[in-house]
Amino acid sequence: MRQVAILGIGQTKIDEHWDKSLREIGGEAAFSALQDAGLEKVDALFVGNMLSSLVDGQNQLGTFFSDWIGLWKQEAVKMEAACASGGAAFRAALMAVASGDIDSALVLGVEKMTDKAGRDVTSALATAADADYEVEQGVSFVGINALVMRRYMHEFGWKHADFAPFSVNAHANALHNPYARLHEKITAEKFERSSVIASPINLLDASPIGDGAAAVIIVPAEKVARKPRIVVAGSASATDTIAVHGRKDPLFLNAAYLSSKRAYDMAGISFADLDVFELHDAFSIMAALSLEACGFAERGQGVRLGLDNEISITGRVPVCTRGGLKARGHPVGATGIYQIVEVIQQLRGECGLTQVDGAKIGMAQNIGGSGATILTHIFKAEGS
Amino acid sequence: MRQVAILGIGQTKIDEHWDKSLREIGGEAAFSALQDAGLEKVDALFVGNMLSSLVDGQNQLGTFFSDWIGLWKQEAVKMEAACASGGAAFRAALMAVASGDIDSALVLGVEKMTDKAGRDVTSALATAADADYEVEQGVSFVGINALVMRRYMHEFGWKHADFAPFSVNAHANALHNPYARLHEKITAEKFERSSVIASPINLLDASPIGDGAAAVIIVPAEKVARKPRIVVAGSASATDTIAVHGRKDPLFLNAAYLSSKRAYDMAGISFADLDVFELHDAFSIMAALSLEACGFAERGQGVRLGLDNEISITGRVPVCTRGGLKARGHPVGATGIYQIVEVIQQLRGECGLTQVDGAKIGMAQNIGGSGATILTHIFKAEGS
Numbered sequence: 216m217r218q219v220a221i222l223g224i225g226q227t228k229i230d231e232h233w234d235k236s237l238r239e240i241g242g243e244a245a246f247s248a249l250q251d252a253g254l255e256k257v258d259a260l261f262v263g264n265m266l267s268s269l270v271d272g273q274n275q276l277g278t279f280f281s282d283w284i285g286l287w288k289q290e291a292v293k294m295e296a297a298c299a300s301g302g303a304a305f306r307a308a309l310m311a312v313a314s315g316d317i318d319s320a321l322v323l324g325v326e327k328m329t330d331k332a333g334r335d336v337t338s339a340l341a342t343a344a345d346a347d348y349e350v351e352q353g354v355s356f357v358g359i360n361a362l363v364m365r366r367y368m369h370e371f372g373w374k375h376a377d378f379a380p381f382s383v384n385a386h387a388n389a390l391h392n393p394y395a396r397l398h399e400k401i402t403a404e405k406f407e408r409s410s411v412i413a414s415p416i417n418l419l420d421a422s423p424i425g426d427g428a429a430a431v432i433i434v435p436a437e438k439v440a441r442k443p444r445i446v447v448a449g450s451a452s453a454t455d456t457i458a459v460h461g462r463k464d465p466l467f468l469n470a471a472y473l474s475s476k477r478a479y480d481m482a483g484i485s486f487a488d489l490d491v492f493e494l495h496d497a498f499s500i501m502a503a504l505s506l507e508a509c510g511f512a513e514r515g516q517g518v519r520l521g522l523d524n525e526i527s528i529t530g531r532v533p534v535c536t537r538g539g540l541k542a543r544g545h546p547v548g549a550t551g552i553y554q555i556v557e558v559i560q561q562l563r564g565e566c567g568l569t570q571v572d573g574a575k576i577g578m579a580q581n582i583g584g585s586g587a588t589i590l591t592h593i594f595k596a597e598g599s
Numbered sequence: 600m601r602q603v604a605i606l607g608i609g610q611t612k613i614d615e616h617w618d619k620s621l622r623e624i625g626g627e628a629a630f631s632a633l634q635d636a637g638l639e640k641v642d643a644l645f646v647g648n649m650l651s652s653l654v655d656g657q658n659q660l661g662t663f664f665s666d667w668i669g670l671w672k673q674e675a676v677k678m679e680a681a682c683a684s685g686g687a688a689f690r691a692a693l694m695a696v697a698s699g700d701i702d703s704a705l706v707l708g709v710e711k712m713t714d715k716a717g718r719d720v721t722s723a724l725a726t727a728a729d730a731d732y733e734v735e736q737g738v739s740f741v742g743i744n745a746l747v748m749r750r751y752m753h754e755f756g757w758k759h760a761d762f763a764p765f766s767v768n769a770h771a772n773a774l775h776n777p778y779a780r781l782h783e784k785i786t787a788e789k790f791e792r793s794s795v796i797a798s799p800i801n802l803l804d805a806s807p808i809g810d811g812a813a814a815v816i817i818v819p820a821e822k823v824a825r826k827p828r829i830v831v832a833g834s835a836s837a838t839d840t841i842a843v844h845g846r847k848d849p850l851f852l853n854a855a856y857l858s859s860k861r862a863y864d865m866a867g868i869s870f871a872d873l874d875v876f877e878l879h880d881a882f883s884i885m886a887a888l889s890l891e892a893c894g895f896a897e898r899g900q901g902v903r904l905g906l907d908n909e910i911s912i913t914g915r916v917p918v919c920t921r922g923g924l925k926a927r928g929h930p931v932g933a934t935g936i937y938q939i940v941e942v943i944q945q946l947r948g949e950c951g952l953t954q955v956d957g958a959k960i961g962m963a964q965n966i967g968g969s970g971a972t973i974l975t976h977i978f979k980a981e982g983s
Contacts (some may be wrong), residue, residue, distance in 0.1 A: 276679075293974070
């Protein structure tokens with residue numbers, strides 16, 4: 216399989232874009248990536264989206280966007296893997312370029328979910344869980360995560376306040392990201408005073424939904440002259456049971472373990488070599504579990520990395536450097552591409568006040584459902 | 600890109616399976632394909648599905664099925680491209696195996712759409728069209744196809760009765776396919792007397808929806824010892840505008856032309872070399888347009904192939920040899936895989952009374968929307 220590199224990136228600000236259509240949001244990110252790449256056209260378009268059929272009444276989003284952005288005639292398809300739809304679209308595009316069948320691909324993650332007053336986004340998001348055995352019982356998606364967080368606190372003896380550093384760090388970093396949804400510094404005290412949504416999860420444990428789109432253009436590595444050249448060094452996808460109750464251990468993200476292990480092996484690195492890790496902090500508990508599954512902490516000790524200030528820009532494992540899902544925002548099907556765009560910004564050295572000094576290797580990990588589908592991608596900067 | 604071959608196939612009967620869940624239908628086809636392949640496990644699962652979020656309240660179908668069929672931990676993802684979802688899933692799987700990143704893939708097309716009394720399948724199917732510029736005007740999916748058929752009849756001087764051979768042929772072939780939804784011989788007279796749905800389309804111009812699943816297992820060609828060895832000789836995807844009114848010529852399936860041309864080139868053949876062509880006859884007008892775009896007839900003359908009996912099992916271009924969408928049935932996201940399974944049955948010589956004598960090269964073409972997304976795959980039998 217031939218080596219693939221990044222030629223361009225683009226993104227929109229995540230917000231409640233009531234004045235922009237699904238088309239316009241996706242187009243903005245796509246055109247921005249094409250401009251960054253210096254291209255007018257690509258061979259194929261891969262779209263990551265979870266909710267457009269439910270919320271926007273629109274399916275066939277691949278062709279919907281190839282039409283809108285002027286990629287007439289080109290191949291186009293949509294991938295859906297709940298909140299991991301973006302990562303899944305990136306991996307499908309990677310396989311197509313790596314196979315040699317196509318020479319360039321635009322990967323677009325897009326979601327518009329805030330202004331459909333007549334639709335219930337909470338029930339739409341619940342389609343990520345097991346309809347027959349979880350949702351049928353009346354549990355929402357945040358409810359499932361609350362059960363996991365409660366069990367984790369019980370099992371390992373943590374207080375709710377111990378999770379504060381994840382959200383505080385994400386909000387602090389988002390202050391310097393113009394594309395982030397939330398620009399508000401928070402403190403550990405504010406975190407603890409926040410309204411409870413599904414105990415023990417409160418408003419500041421949870422990422423905000425939003426409308427947004429992010430895009431990446433990939434080509435064979437030898438086509439990229441730009442320095443540093445950012446190559447895709449590792450890519451893997453793994454799954455777990457769709458329902459959390461089906462797992463041997465509901466407090467271990469086995470699919471994160473498996474996909475990160477395979478991605479490390481492909482890239483020829485260990486977790487300790489990563490300079491930046493854009494993890495999937497849909498809820499603060501998921502940040503802790505991701506750090507554990509990817510090798511940064513023992514089981515039950517992910518929370519410690521926050522308390523010890525290891526997750527900040529100057530820490531051992533900088534996470535959510537542009538705000539993470541928590542503060543950059545979580546337009547579900549687009550999130551996986553935002554994460555990749557942000558890793559690339561770090562490796563290009565474009566992150567200003569939240570730049571990780573000398574970042575050369577970064578990882579983006581995108582989670583669908585409550586740890587059911589997990590995509591891990593590792594990027595390396597060459598010849599800076 | 601390395602050569603890929605088929606190791607196994609499976610399918611369920613298409614019907615109103617009110618006694619079986621989405622899980623059960625998909626599992627039946629998947630297990631059948633695994634058994635046919637002599638495998639217990641594959642590296643990855645690619646699911647083609649259009650409507651499960653709308654009709655079944657279930658998203659993340661890749662992992663939903665990897666969990667159900669015991670492919671725990673393995674990679675899994677869902678592709679959606681309206682009625683071309685099956686073909687799109689097959690192509691994504693092909694790219695992944697061809698790249699060398701994975702060594703085996705199960706591709707599952709699945710749809711359950713008949714027993715959700717509270718949901719409107721007509722409006723769910725309309726999500727394949729342009730929500731802003733077609734559906735917003737109140738047109739249904741069959742309505743769009745009726746406009747195309749009316750214009751074709753006007754432009755080229757055909758009567759409605761001239762389309763009868765497509766449906767008569769499909770129903771005749773389905774009689775010998777135990778997996779087909781409809782087992783009813785029809786005549787040209789019955790075709791003309793059928794109830795109008797959206798003039799000029801009547802009930803016998805239109806394919807019936809259904810619950811069903813079909814599956815294919817692919818591996819690198821060198822891993823297949825079975826004779827004949829069926830290899831994927833050509834694969835291509837192309838798109839057109841999502842709304843029919845956006846096209847320069849609404850009576851030409853440009854995406855079928857482009858994707859078949861590219862697939863012919865990859866396979867090193869011309870249309871005349873095909874022994875069997877499983878086309879996408881969602882409506883009889885689409886059969887005529889597909890034959891024209893793929894080289895078998897001049898513009899406006901596709902209908903002639905039916906009238907001249909060229910489309911039957913012994914004709915110049917046998918189509919719908921197992922019943923086509925018209926009589927085998929059209930469980931939308933599964934259809935593309937049924938078509939591929941049927942081509943493989945022909946190349947294996949397993950079709951009994953509808954076997955095309957000495958079939959060596961076959962093509963499956965899967966259409967999403969009204970010609971918006973078109974996937975074409977060509978298969979060759981080697982060493983029979």
